[in-house]
Structures are given as C-alpha cells and as structure tokens.
Amino acid sequence: MTLATILSRVAKQSSLTVAVAAAEDLETIEAVYEAVSREVSEFILFGNETTINELFRQYRPSLLTHKAVTVVHTESVLEAAQLAVRSVQQGQAHIVMKGNLSTSLILKAVLNKEHGLRTGNVLSHVAVFDVPHYDRPILVTDAAMNITPSLEEKVQIIQNAVNVAHSIGVEMPKVAPIAAVEVVNPLMPATVEAALLTQMNRRGQIKGCVIDGPLALDNAINIEAAKQKGIQSEVAGQADILLVPAIETGNVLYKSLIYFAKAKVGAILAGAKAPVVLTSRADSSESKLYSLALAISVAQQNS
DSSP: OOHHHHHHHHTTTOOOEEEEESOOOHHHHHHHHHHHHTTOOEEEEEEOHHHHHHHHHHHOGGGGSOTTEEEEEOSSHHHHHHHHHHHHHTTSOSEEEEOSSOHHHHHHHHTOTTTSOOOSSOOEEEEEEEOTTOSSOEEEEOSSSOSSOOHHHHHHHHHHHHHHHHHTTOSSOEEEEBOSSSSOOTTOHHHHHHHHHHHHHHTTSSOSSEEOOOBOHHHHHOHHHHHHTTOOOSSTTOOSEEEOSSHHHHHHHHHHHHHTSOOEEEEEEESSSSOEEOOOTTSOHHHHHHHHHHHHHHHHHHO
C-alpha cells in the first residue's frame, strides 16, 4: 500500500481531530489545507492566532472560515505544545502534530507525567517510504528517537513498527534487524542482538511478524543479493521493516532515501497513547500530509 493509497483510504472516512502545536508555519498550513480539502480530519491549531490567521489570509483564505479548523491562541510555543498534548489526553483530539517548534519541546509535553501521553512503553520513530522503482513500501525505525537502544528497547521498537505495518495492511510484516554483515560476530553487538531478536520471534516472544537477522542492507531488500550470498530466509530480500542498530544509521538512511533516492515519506512517533506526527520543520507539506494520513490509519486501528 503506497502513501498515496493510505491517504486516499482515510479521506472522507475519518472523524478524527488533529491537535497541531505551534501551527504558525507555512508548510504546516499547506498540509492542513490539503487535509481538510480531502476531508481527512479536523484540526485544532494551537499557536499565535494573529500569525496563523495572517498565513491563512495570504496563502489559504478559505481556512479562515472553514468549519473543520479551529484556532486556539497561545502565548508561547511551550504553551502550544502543552495544550495540544492535553487536548488529546482529555479526548478533544486524537492525534498530536508538531508544527514550528523543536522536537524536544513537543516530546517534553508528550512525556509529561500528569498531562502527557505516556504508556510505559518505549516511544519510537517509524517512517514509511515509497522508494521510486521499488515494489513495496519500506518501514524504517528508529531514525529520530532512540540513540542506542538496548535489546529490550528494540523489542518494543519492533512492536511499534509492526503495529504501524498492520495499520496499513501488511498483515505479517517481515522484519530485518540491520547490521554491517549477515553473520553473527561477537565483536559486533548489533549482529548478536539481531540473532537474539530472531530467536525471540521464533519462540513467540515477539508476535505479529517474522524476524530474521542479522542482515546487511543489500540482502535485506534485494533478493538477488541474498541468493548470491546463499542466504535462505523468509525475510532476506523481502523485508518490510528495517530495524537499524542506532540512531546514526537510521538518520543517515532516512535522509539518504529522501535526498538521493527522492523517496516519499510519512513518519510518526509510535508507542504513546496516541500517534504523534513528528516531522522535521524542513519537511515538505506533502510529507506532513502523508504523515497525517499514517497517523490517522494507526489511530483508527487502535480505536
């Protein structure tokens, strides 16, 4: 299922509301406009009301009176983050979306013990890519949240990604824990943990997916590369989810797919009580729109 298909599926079917923190940003406004035009969701925009309305007037005047858009004035981006998250915690909205503020501020609000969206689970970044000339979407985790996850944290990161995969119609996703090589080397912890995750999956400790690793990137996604190395596996050459060993690997892979491969992407933060659209301030309105559609798909599944 492509990102465009996900967007098309949730359009005119969603009754969910998105709370946007610090919405005074043109790319965010464009994503909101495209979403309400497709009847994807309703919005509560938290931020400087004057600035938001001025952006409406200059670029999307129809949003000034659109029934699906409500603007709530805040005095600071910190207040915008707090109120956006609180609106989800109190059931007024169903998804949090990051606007023109730092990731640390929105995460501080999400992780707030009193008014946040903590569940006790690991929160992780999950990205879905449409790569040109590739025959299926690829999920990558974690490119933005967990720096050097432990084995236990990787189990939860996989479960978060599997939940996202299920929401977009991948019933039994194939998970490849990525390493530099496809054999276990005690001097390379990523290969050891990949083998442990594989065995945990085979023993039923990680459900809803098929895991096999360690796998290098080439033999995780390319069937010919796997055959050349004599790898016999349900996952090799057919991976749906790439579990990276550390944030540097994930971040480089994420940005390489966007800037070199010209891939389209939607991304969310999973593992909280509600999906969080955690795009970069530099992301295009198209990426923000796809991320919204992905978040809605997950929220619908979890409801």
